[in-house]
Amino acid sequence: MLQTVKKNRIFLSPPHMSGMEMKYIQEAFESNWIAPLGPNVDAFENEIASILGVNGAVAVSSGTAAIHLALILLGVKKGDAVFCSSLTFVATANPILYQGAEPVFIDSEPDTWNMSPRALENAFKEAVSLGKLPKAVIIVNLYGQSAKMDELVSICKKFNVPVIEDAAESLGSQYKGKMSGTFGDFGIFSFNGNKIISTSGGGMLVSNHTEALSKARFLATQARDAAPYYQHSEVGFNYRMSNILAGIGRAQITVLTERITARRRIFDLYQQELSQLPITFMPELKNTFSNRWLTAFTINKEKTTITINDLLAVLEAENIEARHIWKPLHIQPLFKEYKYYSHDENSSFSGELFETGICLPSGSNMTISDQMRVIDCIKQVFSKLARG
Ligand SMILES: Cc1ncc(COP(=O)(O)O)c(C=O)c1O
Incomplete structure (x- = not known):
């Protein structure tokens, strides 16, 4: 019987290793840093912060976790509103629901396919008339294209509402010479298997607010109080990136x-x-x-x-x-x-x-x-x- 040979599968966006990953993984094994902390995590954070030109970065288990932490740091709670790009992956908005808050979705515009400044302005006008401003605005940079950051950030500034930039898909992109992910109070990145560089799974929270980043580290490691025993005064999360995966990230960042x-x-x-x-x-x-x-x-x-x-x-x-x-x-x-x-x-x-x-x-x-x-x-x- 005649058999047709199936052609090789062409994937949408598969991982692309550099060949240097094993060196960092090997180091982690040799030093027994098999933990959600360690030298690769510190170095990966510093490398990302330096490429972006921000004060700091916190390596976490996913981009979704980074968005969740950013919302918590901005005080988003039950019943609050959060404005959010509509044209995006569900992970952008799920953390709004984790907090019991209400997403309000903003349409795209033709020049960037990203958040429409006009729709955002309309949403703010109505929020003012209802007496309920959002606690934060999440702006997504779709498929690597930056949103109209000048217009969008200036609208948010006018209403004194902080911005989270979802740059999960736009690492290395630029807007007017400034790196994507550095326009808001917080920026987030994803290193999921399909992203431009990958740690198999992982994310990064970046910001110029170093105190807030320290708080993010605290929250991401089960919110352990400074006590000689395990003491906890608030809800924490197990959101840190492992030292092995950060090693993959260090090799990936070089390419x-x-x-x-x-x-x-x-x-x-x-x-x-x-x-x-x-x-x-x-x-x-x-x-x-x-x-x-x-x-x-x-x-x-x-x-x-x-x-x-x-x-x-x-x-x-x-x-x-x-x-x-x-x-x-x-x-x-x-x-x-x-x-x-x-x-x-x-x-x-x-x-x-x-x-x-x-x-x-x-x-x-x-x-x-x-x-x-x-x-x-x-x-x-x-x-x-x-x-x-
Ligand atoms: C726009 C956008 N936001 C958030 C995420 C969430 O990132 P992660 O899969 O690392 O949680 C992704 C990708 O997966 C994404 O494409």
Whole structure:
């Protein structure tokens, strides 16, 4: 019987090790620092803080944990409101629920696909009229593209509300020459397996408020009081990063620039090869530099009847992993009862991006021939369905 050989799977964003990771892991083993603390953790924190130009960083078990700690440090409690980008992964908003607070979702705008300053301003106006300002605003930098930080931060400043910058996807990106993740009172990063650099799982909380970071370290290690025995006066968490995983992070950080170059090259090739199709690539705002963590585009509905599901089905049949753009949180069943402010009165921009958008394989270790497989597959879908 004739057997078809399945082509190798092309993943969306697989881990890409540098080859130096084992050296740091080995050191951890040799010194028996097999703990959620240790020299690799300290060094990784210092290295991240120095790359970003911030006063300090706290290595934690995930980006989600970092967001949770930031909310606690800002005093977010039960019944408080927290404004949050709608077009993001659920992990951005879950910690708001951990605190018993209420997320209020803010739409995206076309120039960055990130939080709309106009929608944010509207949300603030209504909050003022209701006499209930949010305790914090979480601004996400989607797929590596910085949000309009100047406008957004100045609105938050006007109302004296602190900002948490969710830079989980944008390590190494810049906005007007300043590093992504350094615009708010707190910034958070993720080193999950699919991120631009990875520790397999992990995160980082960064800030210029060194006292708050000390408190974060305290909270992340079960909030142990300074006493000669185990004494606890407040709720703590087991959120620190292990010394072994921080070792992986130290090796990964040395290749961050290369990883960004590779992802940007991948974006450029997609754009060059697919520019004739009725699609629009995710923009890069003027004076910003995106790490292009994931290449994403939308299908122009006015010009074709091909849908994202058509594309995803053909790519999957070719053993290629691609994904819808995030389903906005304001239309997630989990968050259906919460408020949402849109960029335009009668439409939802994040909703449109979800309906028409796709993320393509963007791993920095993808070969050109694998990328050409993805490109050829997309071209075929458009030519076949356009004819058929
Ligand atoms: C935008 C965004 N925020 C938060 C997170 C949470 O990070 P982690 O998976 O490390 O908890 C992720 C990624 O996973 C993310 O993409």
